[in-house]
Amino acid sequence: MSRTPIGVGIVGTGRISDLHAIEYLQSANGRIVALCDRDASLAEGRAAAWGVSDVAITDDLDELLARPDVDLVEILLPHHLHLEAALKAIAAGKIVSLQKPMCVSLDEADRLVAAADGADRPVKIFENFIFYPPVLRARQLIDDGAIGTPLSIRIKSNAGTSQTAWAIPKGATAWRQDRSKSGGGPLVFDDGHHKFALAWHFMGNPSDVHAFIGKTTLHDDTWLDAQSIVSFRFPDNRIGNLEVVYSPELEIATQHYAQDDRVEITGSKGVLWINCGHGRLGNPPPVALYRDGSLTTYDDMPTGWEESFVLSTRHFLNAIANGSPPVLTAAEGRQVLRFALAAEESARTGKTVTFDA
Ligand SMILES: NC(=O)c1ccc[n+]([C@@H]2O[C@H](COP(=O)([O-])OP(=O)(O)OC[C@H]3O[C@@H](n4cnc5c(N)ncnc54)[C@H](O)[C@@H]3O)[C@@H](O)[C@H]2O)c1
Incomplete structure (x- = not known):
């Protein structure tokens, strides 16, 4: 074509x-x-x-x-x-x-x-997050039945500080501070899209979303939407959450954003951890699996965030x-956007946002 x-x-x-x-x-x-x-x-x-x-x-x-x-x-x-x-x-x-x-x-x-x-x-x-090699490995393990049925996903976005992070242009921060341009907060909505995409990728569309979204003002008068927690339910009695924490003195090894991401997926017979994303806290194995009484770690994959x-x-x-x-199609992109916007709406109204399907 x-x-x-x-x-x-x-x-x-x-x-x-x-x-x-x-x-x-x-x-x-x-x-x-x-x-x-x-x-x-x-x-x-x-x-x-x-x-x-x-x-x-x-x-x-x-x-x-x-x-x-x-x-x-x-x-x-x-x-x-x-x-x-x-x-x-x-x-x-x-x-x-x-x-x-x-x-x-x-x-x-x-x-x-x-x-x-x-x-x-x-x-x-x-x-890109659903193409991050540790995420691809976790998905493969789940598809192979490694943890049974996934029942819960717990996602942690942890922003901090980094001596190795790349420089962020002032302009890139400025439009993100203006909700009419960004559509929501920098961590829960903008970066959060990746985390909602992960939840959607592993668990499907949520039926209910509830959020508390906090606010931290930084020394240069810009703000971050942390500390925050978003909870979700999925059909068939499955759950998940996204916790967004800004730790101002937490040093993070990264070449990109001063942030680390961790995911834990609990299944009917095992638990999977993805221990990195944007950055690194020390040297944990990128993926770990617990099942049948033993822990298996996986580190035979690239982990640079650019790989995604x-x-x-x-x-x-x-x-x-x-x-x-393509992945995502426009219709799939709408599903992830709906998830992210539901968190913003819930934090605004104090109510749980419920979807029919
Ligand atoms: N996938 C990820 O992990 C990830 C990470 C960062 C950003 N993003 C996404 O990438 C996009 C850009 O983010 P960014 O951080 O690079 O922002 P940025 O502000 O650094 O870059 C945007 C660029 O658009 C230019 N621009 C603005 N208006 C324009 C116009 N009318 N015509 C032509 N150029 C125009 C600006 O001059 C700027 O150089 C956003 O959608 C953001 O969510 C994704």
């Missing part, structure tokens, strides 16, 4: 674009041909850093979309700009990869799902080639 390598145009060359570029720079199936950012000098800097100084640079999305050499548009914009950019890209006949969350409300999501359904090109909502981006991108390039559905 498309030429090989697929011509890729990246829209929004901010913080996260470095991790999206990795697979396109090494794959035989995709090739970056154009970059767009309202700050064209930023896009030029990325092109130089990635060793692709010959790509087209523009500050205008329409100009990028008009390019016949762009087959696939990778949209890495602030959340309030996702819908319009994705609709334009679909209308221009492009394959779309749209960073999470797909947009900021379910009304917007419905419009995007309808457009994706009507498109003859694939539309992917980019969610590489594998998510590779999966999409393969899906395009094979004609198979």
